[in-house]
Amino acid sequence: MMDQHEDPRFEAWLRKAAESYHAPDPTPRDVMWQRIQTARRQKPVIVLRPWMAWAMAAAAVLILGIGIGRWTATPTGRGNPVAVATTPLANSDSGLAAPSPDVVYQVAATQYLSRTEAFLTSFRTDLGKNHAANSARFAGQARDLLTTTQLMLDSPAGKDQRMRSLLEDLELVLMQISQLDPAHGGHDADLITQGMNQSNVLPKLRSAIPAGPVPVRTEGAL
C-alpha cells in the first residue's frame, strides 16, 4: 500500500530539481592530497608503548581516586576558604589543591585555538559574501584574537617550539586581517586566503587542537 506522503511523480520531480542544490565542483584531488600529506607530516605521532598504556591507566585511576576523595570529603575543609586562599600552593599537603599553571595555559590554549579555527574558517567562507560590511567586522575580531595570540606567545604555551611556530603563523594572518580596508575590495582578502592556503595554517591549527568539542577537550583538565 502506498504511504500517504508517497507520490512517485513528486519524488522524481524533486530529485531532478534538487540536483542543482549545492552542485559540487570537479574534485580538486591533487590540491587536497598535497594538503593531507603536509598535515599528516606535521602531526605529532605518539606511539603508545605497552608501559605507557599501563602508566596512563594508573594515572587515570589515581585521578579518579583523588576526584572521588574530593567529592566525598567532609564539608569541614570546604567551609574554610580563607585558609585555602592564604596557604601557598607549594606548602599544600597534596600538591593537587590547584591546577598547575601549565595545565591552565594548556586549557586556555585549546580554547583560543578553537576560537581562532572557527574565526579563520568563517573568514575564508563568509568574507566574499558582503565584503564591505564583513571586512570591518572581521578586522575587529582579528584585533581581539591578535592580542590573545601575542599574550599566548609570551606565556608558557609559547615555549613549545611547535606551538610557537603555529602562533607566529597565526599572528601574521591575524595581523593582515586586522588591517583589512573595506574600501579596497576583495583583493587583499584573496591574498590573505592564498597565504593561508600556502602556509597550511588551518590544517596545522586543526592538528594542534585535540579532537572533540571544546568542553570535552578541556574537561577534567582543571
Added chain:
Amino acid sequence: MDESQLIARVRAGDGEAERALYDAHVDRVYRLAFRLAGDDALAQDFTQETFIRAFDRLGSFRGDAAFSTWLHTITTTVVLNGLRKVKRFRQREADIDDAHEIGAMQRHAEPDLKVRLKQAIEALPEGYRTVFLMHDVEGYTHEEIGAALGVETGTSKAQLSRARAKLRVALADFAGEWTT
C-alpha cells in the same frame, strides 16, 4: 588488487597504496561534503580532515563493514560537527549585529524554484536534510545512510519521508510542475 589488499598495503606504510585508496573514494567524500556544506573551501577542509582521520585510524578498521561505509561514517561526523561549529560562530556574530541589520539581510520569498528549493532544504531539521541529500541527491542507500549516521535503516526511511513531506508543503506553489 582488491580493496582489502590495498588497505593491508596502506597499513604497511605503502604511500602509493594510500594514494590509490584516496583516489578510489575522494570523489564521493568530496561530493557529499559539498552537498552538505555548499561551499568549496569548507568541502575541501572536510574532505581533507576525513582522510587524515581515516589514515590515522585505519588500524582500528576491522573490515566488518565495507571500507566505504566506515569512511562515510567519518565523513558525516566531520562535516556535521564542522557545520555546527561554523553555524555557532555565525550565530554568535549575528547576535552581536543590531536587529535592523539582521532584518535588512533577510531575503524575501523568491518566485524562482532554485531559490525556493534552497530555502526549503535549508529549513529542514539537520537529520532530515542529511538523509534527503544523501539518498535523493547523492544516491546512498538507506543501509549506507543508517551505517554512516549510526541510526536504524527504518529511521533513515522515516526521516526521508518526513523531509519529502515538508518539501512538498514548502514547494506547493510549484505543484503544477509535478502533477502535469
